[in-house]
Amino acid sequence: MMKVREAILGIKPYVPGKPIEEVKRELGLSDVIKLASNENPLGPSxxxxxxxxxxxxxxxxxxxxxxxxxxxxxxxxxxxxxxxxxxxxxxxxxxxxxxxxxxxxxxxxxxxxxxxxxxxxxxxxxxxxxxxxxxxxxxxxxxxxxxxxxxxxxxxxxxxxxxxxxxxxxxxxxxxxxxxxxxxxxxxxxxxxxxxxxxxxxxxxxxxxxxxxxxxxxxxxxxxxxxxxxxxxxxxxxxxxxxxxxxxxxxxxxxxxxxxxxxxxxxxEEHLGASQRVNEEGKSYLYAQFDRLGLSYIPTEANFIMVQVGRSSREVFQALLQKGVIIRTGNIFGLDNFIRVSIGLPEENQRFIAALEEVLA
Ligand SMILES: Cc1ncc(COP(=O)(O)O)c(C=O)c1O
CATH class of the missing domain: 3.40.640.10 (Type I PLP-dependent aspartate aminotransferase-like (Major domain))
Known part of the structure; x- marks a missing residue:
């Protein structure tokens, strides 16, 4: 038997956001967006x-x-x-x-x-x-x-x-x-x-x-x-x-x-300013859409939003994945009927909302 430090056995592996390429491979999809890891949707500076x-x-x-x-x-x-x-x-x-x-x-x-x-x-x-x-x-x-x-x-x-x-x-x-x-x-x-x-x-x-x-x-x-x-x-x-x-x-x-x-x-500063603007605009759009869909959410000061979907976040995650949209389940954070979505570009936010509306219908 390996003589491992006890502390190591208490560590749970990190659950990362699912990579785009992995979803394409696994589901045979060609067009996948990732709104799961709070990355900058505008790309790097x-x-x-x-x-x-x-x-x-x-x-x-x-x-x-x-x-x-x-x-x-x-x-x-x-x-x-x-x-x-x-x-x-x-x-x-x-x-x-x-x-x-x-x-x-x-x-x-x-x-x-x-x-x-x-x-x-x-x-x-x-x-x-x-x-x-x-x-x-x-x-x-x-x-x-x-x-x-x-x-x-x-x-x-x-x-x-x-x-x-x-x-x-x-x-x-x-x-x-x-x-x-x-x-x-x-x-x-x-x-x-x-x-x-x-x-x-x-x-x-x-x-x-x-x-x-x-x-x-x-x-x-x-x-x-x-x-x-x-x-x-x-x-x-x-x-x-x-x-x-x-x-x-x-x-x-x-x-x-x-x-x-x-x-x-x-x-x-140009890239930083543009990143902040895209985030603010995306935030307003998503808030308005969540309101329209009757979904409650936690107002955010960051580039992601926790939204209550009223059912198992894993189910919603899987269903969105089938539509080529990767988000994060709330259950990994102990919030099972929430999902966490990173604020994306306007077209990504629109695609996410359209997919979410279908999944929750
Ligand atoms: C609160 C918080 N701290 C730290 C990090 C890690 O950031 P970095 O990429 O600098 O390691 C993250 C990344 O998601 C985060 O959400």
Whole structure:
């Protein structure tokens, strides 16, 4: 028998969105759309693609392990210093690095009831203990999270906006939680969908870092910048925290194409603006259609919407798949009669609505 670490046996495999090619193969379809992984429907930043193309010629060389240029660009963009930044192979990697750096077995990690699965994965990997806090009106309950803090709490993960709910924790709620955060615990504000949030009460979390709080802000190039395939995300935190997390990092964790493309994409305001506009327009269209169909949904601050379909999400998923539309079932998040749909291009949204209407008829 293999002598495996017990923590490994507690890990459930990640359930990714179904890839387009797989659906085409399995169902013999030629025209398939994917509104399942909150990807950018406009495609990658053209400037990012061009920069990555040029970087292909240097693939014989190792990437810059320090991500110097990308950190310089982010530093100017965010108004923090380069040593307050860590870049990862996606923000997924930074989540794992946080767990590897701070969790002893049995240490506690506070997460919300409906949340991004990587927090659970990273916690379990390190043998940490999950403390799961019920949602309140489809929002993460930060007051209850604060009450759940013990002397074993090391990390608190708040998806802001939360995936899969799409809702945000407002500044006031984050401020109150921070007021109760002990010195040896860290609040992780996962802002993978930061660029899409429009609520005026959405906190400007980099200010927490500047104020020296125990906060790690996570952001990514996978969503609004359209570079999910390259894998590049980052964490913003005070130098003391960055220095510690960096010890657990692989020397060349971010590939050279990702670094170069991310620098260019960060300066591509046109693509970012267009991505935000497509999202806002898609959101209004989908809200109007859900209203027309009598379906309730959770208003979103991100690029996806949770909509209540009133029946098994797996059934609806399968039926939509037959029509060449890939979405995400709510049941993987513990919300069985909801589906999560990423906001797409106008024609994709229309096709999704037409298919959904037929499936629910
Ligand atoms: C809340 C949240 N955090 C992090 C990530 C991971 O992003 P990345 O592609 O940067 O690893 C995702 C991706 O879906 C997400 O939804």
């Amino acid at each position: 053209p400037r990012g693609v061009e920069a990555a193309g040029k970087a292909l010629e240097s693939l014989n060389l190792y990437p810059d392990g320090a991500c110097f240029e990308l950190k310089e660009a982010l530093s100017a963009h965010l108004g923090v210093s380069s040593d307050e930044l860590i870049v990862g192979n996606g923000s997924d990697e930074v989540i794992k690095l946080l767990a590897e750096t701070f969790l002893h077995p049995e240490d506690e990690v506070i997460i919300g009831q409906y949340t991004f699965s990587e927090y659970e994965f990273a916690t379990r990997l390190m043998g940490g203990k999950l403390v799961v806090i019920d949602a309140l009106d489809w929002h993460e309950n930060l007051a209850a999270m604060a009450e759940a803090i013990t002397d074993k709490t090391r990390l608190i993960f708040v998806g802001n906006p939360n995936n899969p709910l799409g809702t945000i924790a407002k500044k006031e709620a984050v401020d109150s939680l921070l007021a109760k955060l002990p010195q040896d615990a860290i609040l992780v504000l996962d802002e993978a969908y930061y660029e899409y949030a429009t609520d005026p009460d959405y906190p400007q979390s980099v200010d927490y870092v500047k104020a020296g709080k125990n906060v790690v802000v996570l952001r990514t190039f996978s969503k609004a910048y359209g570079l999910a395939g390259l894998r590049v995300g980052y964490g913003i935190a005070k130098k003391e925290i960055i220095d510690l997390i960096s010890r657990a990092r692989e020397p060349f964790n971010v590939n050279s194409l990702a670094q170069t493309a991310a620098v260019a994409a960060l300066g591509d």
